[in-house]
Amino acid sequence: MDQSVDDDRIRGLDAAHRAALEFLGSLDDRPVWPRATLAEMLDAFGGPLPAEGMDPEEVIDEIVSRADPGLVAIPGGRFFGFVIGGTHPAALAADWLVSAWDQNSGSALLTPTTVALERIAGRWMLDILGLPDDASVGFVTGGQMANFTCLATARNAVLARVGWNLSEKGLHGSPQMRFVVGADRHGSIDRAARFLGIGRTGITAVESDAQGRMRPDALDSVLADGSGPTIVCLQAGEVHTGAFDDFAALIPIAHRHGAWVHVDGAFGLWAAASESLQPLTAGMSDADSWATDAHKTLNVPYDCGMAIVRDPADSIAAFRTGGDYLIYTSLDPWDVTPELSRRARGVPAWAAMRSLGRDGISNLIDRLHENAVAMAEGLTTIDGIRILNDVDYTQVMFCLDSDEATRRLGEAVLVEGTAAMTGAEWRGRAALRCSMSSWATTRDDIDRTVGAIRTLVSR
Template identity: 50%
Template sequence: MAHGDDGYTPALAAAAQHAQAWLDSLSHRPVGPSLHASELAAVFGGPLPPAGMPADEVVNFLANAAGPGLMAMPSGRFFGWVIGGTLPAALASDWLVSAWDQNAGLRYATPATAAIEEAAGQWVLELLGLPSTADVGFVTGATMANFTGMAAARWRLLADAGWDLDRDGLFGAPRIRCFVGRERHDTVDLGLRYLGLGQPTQVPADGQGRLVPAALDAALAAGTGPALVCLQAGNLHSGAFDPFTEAIAVARKHGAWVHVDGAFGLWAAAAPELRHLMRGCEEADSWGTDAHKTLNVPYDCGIAIVRDPSALRAAMGLHASYLVHDAEGPGDPFEKVPELSRRARGVPVWAALKSLGRDGVAAQVGGLASAATAIAQGMAALDGVEVLNDVGYTQVCLAFGDDDTTRAVTARIIEEGRVWMSGSRWRDRDILRVSVSNWHTSDDEVAIAVDAVRSALAAVRNS
């Protein structure tokens, strides 16, 4: 290789060309992939070749071969699960993060990314109306954000009970009683499992999936000892929010730590017309969210927020002689997350917020909720379509009479490929779930979504 020819220029040029072609295709390509993983395995697998391939040729091969197996998740016509797109500034800054190749664990070693993430964290607290003194850590996603918040809870609850978790571990420790709403997301249970806290007590929920405060009070009163209560901002199916003011008051009466799973719903606090959904949430002790969902930054960007920095840093931090600490700063990034080495995943959050501003974030979040309302209204006007939830945020649940018909309509929609909506089961019924999470979703995509359901239902009826 000649001096100065490091191979980056042709490889990055190829990547930029393929990336732009992919983005340009999103407005018209079928949403679903055309090949299955088993069909693509032979293309990408086989014995490792003895000789390598130039970097730009690798990129070309990768992009061309992967194309048929890609789901158009960044499309405004993708309504599956709760998956957002990516804002231009967030995408471009994520490329820079990879090029900079900074290990973002130490403030002293990577001052630029540390300062950027600290600014992003403060902006998030400001937007969401959370305590300005809380610690903010950038983790992989909502699962690890919940895990991190609950890890801080575990440390604090046991320390307050006189147990040294760091020295003695969990064996023999006072049992932490964990309480969740009946319709919490399963990743909350997963985080509790990771933490060795066992199966939580399920608290009854109302018809929209909101935890019932009186039932929480009764459950907490039925025992004694340290307690962790997990609330929810944004039910997976209905989009509903737990009654934070009442539930947190109950938890406080019993001395419990309150964690809020706000994977996609925490951002409602940024939109004036939706802020009422989050009333009282700021009184919790920790919060978890995923910036990829409602904010629309690239994957690998959860946000863990903890009111008590000492608990978070005790749970997550470490001390080693070879690490160089910045004595002037607010602590090292690795003290707030379950990783030592990591990419600077908070940089795209900063870029997204910088590009949108306060008003832009409010408009984006409010726009997602407005699109969901428009979809629900359009669906409700179709003969034989039931809207099962009270649509107050970004989720819409549909049924088409009996379960067999609902499953058939769901399969037909996916087969046609104009939109993607995922099936689920809620309130003992099979449903078609519509999640509006992408900043690209406009009135045109709303109309396409309604027409796709109309067409699929007609095809099922006529089959």
């Protein structure tokens, strides 16, 4: 290889390494929310593309010199704004290696090392979550695509059960499908349905309780009032309250009516890895598909969703492609997801699980819950704050006496900079929501956040 090419790589990687360590070292003191707008960052990086190129090291230095005001301290311990985990050290290091290896991980024959690492990561995950050990695990970009992938598989399967071959005939003229969801499902479910040709009028929402859990009696009533190919979507971890549907009651009802049951467990599926939180997921393993997102609770870098299907044959029927130049084994990554070419996004998941071990994963989940409880307890010591949810998992939702005051506090928290949390609405009221998702969050982070909120409320 040309020595100059090798030198370019070394200088570029060295510059990126230095910048990464500097950024990570700043997390404890830097404001959590960005300090620049999109317009300002467009100005910083914009202008016509220069005619002449630049040395890789200088490119990295230019990015770093301008990027800082628009960066969010997501990897730190006080980002509670969305359900977004920090990056576990082993997963971050493995992610760098994945980029350096540059393996196209759609084919088991082409890239056996990365496919093997992903397959083992999938097996470990099925084991610790108590899911069927022969289920297919497809690595996709995130929770949205995990839901889409599972629901595309479900659509294909329920139509096949009534004799409609979707691959041959398409959707036009197909039997009417019932798509049944909880009233408090995540928006990614509706979005996935739209991608699959199911509009708003084709979605049936089932009544939920005060915490957002689907009511079993309401599901039974909805399913009894109709027939045909049916998909029921349940939820492990409501994004505001953290509540879990009663799988042990709901899944038998859905199966009795012949429905495919899908569980959206973007962050909640991992509760099954904790002995103390496992009861939240009782009966969940009886579903037909599950979606989760490793960059949330497992703290793997973007992007790493997991689409899990009980019977791999259903995945293959939905996704196996053609192409005389492609080489197939018995089960390739491109057999279980919509992608062909992709990076080995499952390798950081393997690294995170191998670094933590079974006990470490359980302890991580327990610690996230303990942090949520501590945050709720701290907030209740502040005059005027009311906790709106049962803190059964990792979510804390609270408000002040009026919607206006709650919204003002939310704006002030982001400006003040100690922590980040985002606004929400729950049962017609303005609220603020804390999501405990990061391995890096400590009790000191919680105390600092509660102290900052106490000062803001007093003003």
